[in-house]
Amino acid sequence: MTEKAVKREPYIKLILTIFALSSIFFLFLIFIFILAEGIQLFFKVGFLKIIFGFKWAPTKGSFGIFPMIVSSFFVTFGALILGAPLGLACATYLAEYAGKKRKLFLKPALELLAGIPSVVYGFLGLIYIVPLVRNYLGGSGFSLVSTSVVLGVMILPTIISISYDALVSVPKAYREGSLAMGATKWQTIYKVVIPTAKSGILASFILGMGRAVGETMAVIMVAGNALKIPTSVLAPLRTLTSNIALELAYASGDHRKSLFSTGLVLLVIIMFLNYFANFVVKKRIIK
Amino acid sequence: MQNKIYLFLLLVIVLACQNNKKESKVVKHNKQVVNIAGSTSVMPFTEKLAEYFMVSKPEFILNVQAGGSTAGIQAALNKTVDIGMSSRELKEEEKVLKEIPICYDGIAIVVNPANPIKELTLEQVKKVFERKIINWKELGWIDREIDAVTREEGSGTRGAFEELVMGKSHIDDSVMVQDSNGSVKEVVRTDPYSIGYISLGIIDSAVKSVKIEGVDATVENIKSNKYKIVRPFLYLTNGEPTPASKVFIDFVLSKEGQTLLKKEGLVPVND
Numbered sequence: 001m002t003e004k005a006v007k008r009e010p011y012i013k014l015i016l017t018i019f020a021l022s023s024i025f026f027l028f029l030i031f032i033f034i035l036a037e038g039i040q041l042f043f044k045v046g047f048l049k050i051i052f053g054f055k056w057a058p059t060k061g062s063f064g065i066f067p068m069i070v071s072s073f074f075v076t077f078g079a080l081i082l083g084a085p086l087g088l089a090c091a092t093y094l095a096e097y098a099g100k101k102r103k104l105f106l107k108p109a110l111e112l113l114a115g116i117p118s119v120v121y122g123f124l125g126l127i128y129i130v131p132l133v134r135n136y137l138g139g140s141g142f143s144l145v146s147t148s149v150v151l152g153v154m155i156l157p158t159i160i161s162i163s164y165d166a167l168v169s170v171p172k173a174y175r176e177g178s179l180a181m182g183a184t185k186w187q188t189i190y191k192v193v194i195p196t197a198k199s200g201i202l203a204s205f206i207l208g209m210g211r212a213v214g215e216t217m218a219v220i221m222v223a224g225n226a227l228k229i230p231t232s233v234l235a236p237l238r239t240l241t242s243n244i245a246l247e248l249a250y251a252s253g254d255h256r257k258s259l260f261s262t263g264l265v266l267l268v269i270i271m272f273l274n275y276f277a278n279f280v281v282k283k284r285i286i287k
Numbered sequence: 288m289q290n291k292i293y294l295f296l297l298l299v300i301v302l303a304c305q306n307n308k309k310e311s312k313v314v315k316h317n318k319q320v321v322n323i324a325g326s327t328s329v330m331p332f333t334e335k336l337a338e339y340f341m342v343s344k345p346e347f348i349l350n351v352q353a354g355g356s357t358a359g360i361q362a363a364l365n366k367t368v369d370i371g372m373s374s375r376e377l378k379e380e381e382k383v384l385k386e387i388p389i390c391y392d393g394i395a396i397v398v399n400p401a402n403p404i405k406e407l408t409l410e411q412v413k414k415v416f417e418r419k420i421i422n423w424k425e426l427g428w429i430d431r432e433i434d435a436v437t438r439e440e441g442s443g444t445r446g447a448f449e450e451l452v453m454g455k456s457h458i459d460d461s462v463m464v465q466d467s468n469g470s471v472k473e474v475v476r477t478d479p480y481s482i483g484y485i486s487l488g489i490i491d492s493a494v495k496s497v498k499i500e501g502v503d504a505t506v507e508n509i510k511s512n513k514y515k516i517v518r519p520f521l522y523l524t525n526g527e528p529t530p531a532s533k534v535f536i537d538f539v540l541s542k543e544g545q546t547l548l549k550k551e552g553l554v555p556v557n558d
Contacts, residue, residue, distance in 0.1 A: 057457070059440055067460075131477065140434035140478055142463055225439075225464035236463045246466045249327070250355030250441030 031267070038264035041257045050261055056227050058247070058255040065262055067229040071144075071237040072213055072269070074230060075223070078148025079155055079212040084205050086152070087159030088194075091204075094160070095167035096189055114157030122218030125150040130222055139234030142224025147237070150218050155208035162207060166200020167193060199280050206277040210270055216241040240266045317346065319531040324352040325359015325372030326443045327467065328392065328486050329520045332551055333372060339547060340538050347531060356443035360384065363523040369532040371523035374443035376450070387522040389539050391554040393487035394448055394516045395496035395504040397472070399479040404428055406498040409515070413452055415482060418459035423480065435462045436474050436483035444468065447518035448484050484516075488552040509554045520553070 042050060045063055053064020094106060129149055134141030170193050178188040194201070224236025225246060238246075244259045244266075251259055323333055330353045337349040354362070356373040360381050363371030377386060396412055398404060404426055414420040415435055424430045437458050438445035449458065465471045471483040476493040487504055490496055496504045499516060508514040528536055538544050545555040 056460075057440065126473075134478060139432070140463065140474075140481065142434075142474070220466070225466075226462055227460035227464070235461070238464065246439045246464065247441055249353070249466070250357050250439070250443075252357045252361050252441075255357075255441060 034260055034263050034267055037257060038260035041254065041261045050258075051265070056243075058251070058258045061254075063254075063258045063261070065240065065243070065265065067227060068238055068240045068243050068262070069265065070229050072239040072241075074144055074237065075147045075151055075219065075239055076209050076212040078144060079151035080205060080209060082148060082152030083155040083159055083208055087156050087204070087208070088163055088201060090156070091160045091163035091167055092189060092194070094164050096185070096193065110157055110160055114161075118154065118215060118218045119221075121150055121154050122221035125218060125222040133234070137234055140224060140236065142222060142236045143234045144230045144237055145233045147219055147223045150222055151212045151215055154215060154218065155211045158211050159204045159208045162204035163197070163201045166197035166204070169200070170196045203277045203281045206273055206280065210273040210277070213266070213269055213273065214241060216245050220245055240269075318348050319346060320348045320350065321370065321529070321532045321535055322350045322368040323370045323372060324354050324362050324368045325523075326356040326374040326520070327353045328374040328443055329372040332488070332520070332548060332553065335551065336539055336544055336547060337535075339543075340535055344534070347535070349535065355441060356446065357441055360523060363525050366525050369524065369529050370536070373521045373523055374518055375446040376519065377521070377523075384523040384525055385527070387524070387536060387540075388519045388556050389522055390520050390545070390548045390556055391509060391517050392520055393504050393509045393514055393554070394444060394451070394484050394518065395487045395490055396482065396484050396499060396516075397475050397490065397494040397496050398482050399475055400492070400495045401479045402428065402495065404497060406501060408500055409452060412499065413454070413456065416453060416458045416462060417456055418461055431480050434478050434481040436465055436471050436481055437462045438471065439464050439466050443518075444484070444486060448516070451516045451518070490552070506549070506552065506554050517554075
């Protein structure tokens with residue numbers, strides 16, 4: 001009986017290895033397909049004309065995605081302006097102030113926030129935030145500010161859960177040392193705990209940025225999708241992701257390829273952000 | 288070890304391919320299948336026609352899919368579908384396809400019901416979308432910026448609008464973009480200062496269509512050739528239609544089919 005089980009062992013290992021590698025295989029496939037479809041246009045039209053081109057009219061031969069790259073960064077930083085302080089405050093409360101009972105209620109509630117589909121966020125933004133902006137701030141309401149608010153809420157769970165982990169992992173001795181020196185609780189938090197957890201918190205912001213750059217559905221619904229670089233926070237804008245989702249249905253030929261090129265640029269940005277976040281976290285461990 | 292993994296992956300791929308082949312072989316022998324794909328503007332009407340058609344002729348199976356005019360034309364060109372649907376005129380290089388106009392559709396310029404403006408000229412509409420007119424004051428309403436909404440690049444409705452209204456000039460980059468007739472309608476319904484264009488067939492009380500050059504966007508005015516922003520809904524076949532699709536096309540062009548289209552707010556071809 002036991003002999004049989006021991007004999008089975010290598011096969012189980014093999015099967016698990018294959019399944020484990022298959023997920024990496026999918027990533028590899030995605031990368032290859034996007035690269036194969038997206039790179040052609042870079043050679044045909046020219047790298048600079050796509051990345052730094054201002055005019056997007058793919059059916060008429062202009063493939064500039066510079067305004068969308070800029071817009072993607074605008075909404076991402078807009079989202080961070082709202083999401084970063086809120087998220088950090090929430091994580092600090094959860095890690096330092098909240099009692100066990102409150103934590104028991106708050107943590108699952110925040111996880112639920114992460115589980116809400118993005119189309120629901122977009123819909124709420126369209127129904128409530130867009131008219132609010134239109135009536136009180138002006139413009140059409142489909143704007144940089146509405147998009148930033150919606151995305152700011154959407155990246156909260158990412159920021160909270162990762163900064164919470166960073167704050168909790170600060171050794172208890174640090175806090176005790178600070179308190180023993182006569183510091184108040186708040187002084188301890190902002191002079192000892194947060195600086196110690198700095199790299200983890202920074203990583204949470206970067207991963208939040210990754211989420212904001214990649215968000216599509218909610219952005220399409222509230223951003224207005226105009227092609228121009230927004231000149232004010234009330235102007236509509238189009239991000240890289242929404243460009244793909246908006247036009248894919250009707251695209252063919254070079255138009256289709258140009259959407260894959262957009263995807264390629266997006267992939268590079270996301271890869272860079274993830275790499276950067278990993279780098280920041282690793283630095284902390286080495287230290 | 289590694290070799291084994293590659294072998295396994297190869298096996299998976301081979302199996303997957305075989306499976307595909309099997310599936311495509313499963314054709315219902317006693318049923319005749321017609322595959323239709325293309326314009327999202329034509330699709331809902333084709334679906335309705337197909338429903339009626341399949342009730343009276345259960346031996347036919349019609350697969351109707353959206354995808355856009357351009358995709359429909361491409362699909363008809365490389366024969367992946369029996370009938371392609373297009374809501375724009377064909378370009379020169381696409382003219383090898385056989386065009387069958389099934390009806391005409393007007394594109395209405397719509398504003399919010401709260402907007403008092405009843406009439407615009409083609410020139411004014413053009414200037415609004417070029418962003419040469421940016422304030423409602425210039426059109427005789429309040430001092431407020433115009434929120435213009437257009438469709439995305441590649442859409443048949445946009446293509447027709449560009450051809451019929453914009454002429455040689457282009458829609459400005461700062462104009463908002465939505466990806467369907469429905470979303471344009473939703474924006475115009477909720478934003479009192481917006482203006483957009485949608486298919487005449489889907490207009491209801493949520494939005495108000497304005498007169499263009501003094502002519503209402505109605506079926507009667509399209510028939511009498513007074514309303515100018517009109518596009519054809521085309522069925523496209525590569526060469527002669529297959530026997531099964533011929534039966535369906537004949538049904539669409541018959542009095543019964545045309546009456547159905549008329550009920551949907553479209554303009555029949557033959558009256």
